[in-house]
Amino acid sequence: MQNVNLDELDLQILDILIKDCRTPYLEIARMCHVSGGTIHVRMKKMEDLGIIKGTRILLNLPKLGYDVCCYVGIYVDKTSSFSAVFDELSKIKEVVELHLITGNYSVFAKVICKSIADLQDILMNKVNTIAGIERTDTFISLSQPIDRNIQL
Template sequence: MGKNYEIDNIDLKILSLLAQDAKMAYTEIAKKVFVSGGTVHVRMKKMEETGIVTGSGFHIDYSKLGFDIVAFLGIYLEKSSLYSNVIEELKKVPEIINIHYTTGNYSIFAKVVCKDTQHLREVLHDKIQQVNGIDRTETFISLEESLDRPIQLADL
């Protein structure tokens, strides 16, 4: 299968439904999109083969597991050429759940989840700020997440 799969409105509707509920059965999706379950299965397989869909997942409420701090880190690099090396080291820090290469003031913007402020301090001081190539960091603690949603790809 080539990577030239043409996405149509049915594919967008399938993706939108799964983005809302990744556990939704293909038969239920088929009813909502007015196609057969087999059609949903075949289309999903094609979108996986072409890399449009790279997996499925679920959301974890980390606070219910004792992780009460969500912070965002603006990371300044000593030199932009160190980006790849720094990223490889940051990937080893389990508390980092998201990393972006950015424009603007920071070279890297990362999302970190910690149990409390002491844990955050340890992650910052003992792990992140010890990475060769990081000049300094700025930390922003999230007080509340007001929105976390997938982009709506099609009208349902």
Template sequence: MRNKLDQVDFNILNILADNAQTAYTDVAKQLTISPGTVHMRMRKMRDMGLITGATLTLDYAKMGWKMTIFLGIFLSEISLFKSVMKKLNDIEEVVKIHHVTGKYDIFIKMHARDSNHYKQVYQDEILSVAGIRGIESFISIEEKVERHIQFIELPS
């Protein structure tokens, strides 16, 4: 079926999730299938909306961005979440925004060059967003794991 994934699709995803720059010919060799099959399967998964792009994994610290901070944000009114998320999206240091359940209304991840840069972004940009009632900050000491889940064929 065109819109159903099988083990070959999952195997392709596993290889490319580990390194999105792997050439289709190398994926094909690893799976003992043709490069054309990999290309067709990738096109199918893009058409399904399953694959929406490819990203680079960057070492921000090596580029001078030494702090990773997570912020749990409380809203003054939950109905404001779209406008708050839009304003947070405009802050270039914010790299992930999640509308969440639980203690917080929004959870974000951001990067800063140092504590002074973080203070500037926090005080001048984040705290000025209308609709934010409170914030709890969490500074990451070290990231130990960044990975995708291993994909296996799901039972029908």
């Protein structure tokens, strides 16, 4: 992967958007002391380079009834199974992140669900039935004291 050179204005724009991705371009322009057109051009450049991949809404999941967040360490039986395992895990809506990792596990998945009973069902009837998964270890998150984007 190639590193991209960003100048101070690009970094300033990203810093503003990291804090609030809904900040209007004209407000960003005012804060950066440049024209709105300059912000549009810079944003388009960063999108074309793949630096900005979109925007997201942050949900308060417990208010929506999703009270359980956990991480599942997954042992995949062999390298040739990875693609099929990834495809099957992507079909489980409660799997919200999937990471190929180093260390004891092959894959680490973040799972969000409504209850421990739901978690049990997901693990027993969805995750652990996938061909190529040898076994799993589950870690339930008790709290999330830090939740932030990287600061540039």
